[in-house]
Amino acid sequence: MALNLDAVGKPFAPLTKDYTWKDVVLYALGVGAGFSDLDYCYEKDLKVIPSFSIASIFDILMQIGLEANVNLAGVLHGEQELIFHNPIPVEGSMTTQGKITHIYDKGEGRGALVVGESDTFHANGQKLFTSICTIFGRLDGGFGGQNAPKTEVIFPDREPDFTVAAAPSPDQPLIYRLSGDVFSLHVDPEFAKMSGFQKPIMHGLCTHGFACRALVDTLIPGEPELARRMACRFSKTLYPGVPVKTLIWKTEDGKALWRVVNTENGEIVIDNGIFEYGPIPKREIRYDGRVAIVTGAGAGLGRAYALELARRGAKVVVNDLGGARDGSGDGSAAPADQVVSDIKAAGGEAVASYDNVATAEGGEAIVKTALDAFGSVDILINNAGILRDKSFVKMEPENWHSVLDVHLNGAYHVTRPAFEVMKTKGYGRIVMTTSAAGLYGNFGQTNYTAAKLALVGFMNTLKIEGKKYDIKVNTIAPVAASRLTEDILPPDLFDKLKPEFVTPMTLFLCAEDCPVTGNIYNVGMGFYNRAAFVTGPGAVLTDGAQIPEVESVLESLDKVATLKDGKEYFELNEQVGDIMAAFAPKASDDDGAGEAGRPSVADIFEALGKSFQADAAAGVDVVFQYSISGEGGGDWYTAIKDQACTVAAGTHAKPSCTLKMAAPDFIAMMSGSLPAMQAFSSGKLVIEGDIMKSQLIEKLFKR
């Protein structure tokens, strides 16, 4: 089975995982912590062992193997590097985004290396760690690719400065596997024997966890948050119960080299270890090489954004029509010119645009200015704004339309051509400007509030359309002193509400590192908070067929209206999904076979012939035997020859390989909710015979 070389550079679907302090403690126990290091085992003042990071995103390793189509029969975890950006909180939710960065060829018979890199963010917005994981595909070499560049770790020619002995228990893998890696090799004696081992072996990452504890205890005792980087190569397998030693050489301030040695036979189990530690370096957020458009940047908030973006390296298009507060008048070049000259005087790069966002031509011209002057658009802040306040009955169409034209249509006119550029380049950061008036209401501003909240709706869809292209779209709701607010805010408050207070949040939303999309933030003075649409859990008023009476709404209003235990939705489908789920039959157990709405095993085999891909079967002569246990199970086989497929119940005399699974797992795998790689590595799918041929299944049958 060929490796999928096209997988390089394509992002995986983000992986989100919720965890609690119990997961943190379970991991610590799995890597040998106990009463001697209670900091990692007791929820009071709990600390997280840094290597918990890789255990918590274990599924990413599987993803890398799966996407690259590595031959399962020869897959090994080769190397692991972790870069720690921020301390790992003891609970919450982590989202990991990653991709395969390289596939190297070591040559025919020598294997291939698949390198996957991922970044993991906490729900609190902080980037926690980067993982660079190398998977060794023993059976995948010789495809004519380049070999990996040589890397060497040179250990000092002296005895280690520290030696930390540890005695993993003979039962260690049984605890460690509960942290995520439930591969049968570490638990099932039969499976281990079939794979060429005397008995189940230690997880390499479990030994890695022992090493991490040793490194932290020796070099940064009690301060795991000071770990900055841990890298290593897994070199030999280890049986549970065999004592190990972590050898540590301190080579410079904040850096050590390390290895783990099998104390019984002297073999190096983990080699080429690097451990770096120290305080989190303060990292400046920069926009070097980025091109930013800020509309309405001649004054107030836009001016503050433009100056700071330029100070931090961006090339800025300073757009401003230079009109009056209500948008009237012919406009003036002076405000935009002044900001451009301030930026240049401070050593930055900027160009002025005097175009009107309220027209489609104006929007096109603003983006053209960026392309002509700087060749691209990476950042767009839709900020231009006017006010025409009137109580509703006095709100003539002219005042209504001119405000919508600048705020809402203005954002549309500029965003459309900018989005096109961003989509092509696969990167973009867009900020909409709403207002607390739009989010919550304000007397005399029906035009303004309608436009401002419409921008949130605009963001809600654009964030979805942009997701695939790394275009993040967020919204700011500022409160700041400017000519728009000078007669609204009391003078003492006006003096305190400097626009510069809003800049950090807006610029954060424009940063490459910005982890969020579709969020709204209120900012005024030093106060920052997030606003969101929260939807209550609701109530079912009928069985879904009968129309409820108006009175039933009144009777159930408490339940219908409550926001307690409410949640946010990222998109429409999630909300519609909840409506459907409210009426879905509750699963009685996890057996699943033949349940309403789910196919039975027999249904799947009946449909299998239709999903056969004759085009992919040229020259293929193979028989897959399936042995499905449990209710609804049985024996089936598929025989493929001369680009034709026969599916039949029963056993074939000469199968190429036999796939053994329990019925619910088989149904889950065939309906796509259980990845084949995961099923295999967790022991849910056992393959006997020619494992390599089994990998043809994904190609030969379309889901």
Ligand code: NAI
């Ligand atoms: P500002 O009046 O100081 O700045 C707005 C700028 O937009 C002006 O320089 C103006 O010339 C420019 N502009 C107006 N129409 C334009 C058009 N058609 N084309 C190009 N440029 C145009 O006001 P401020 O306060 O800095 O407002 C910036 C944004 O923040 C606006 O969208 C406003 O609605 C929003 N906002 C401001 C709040 C505040 O407390 N200052 C509160 C909530 C929202």
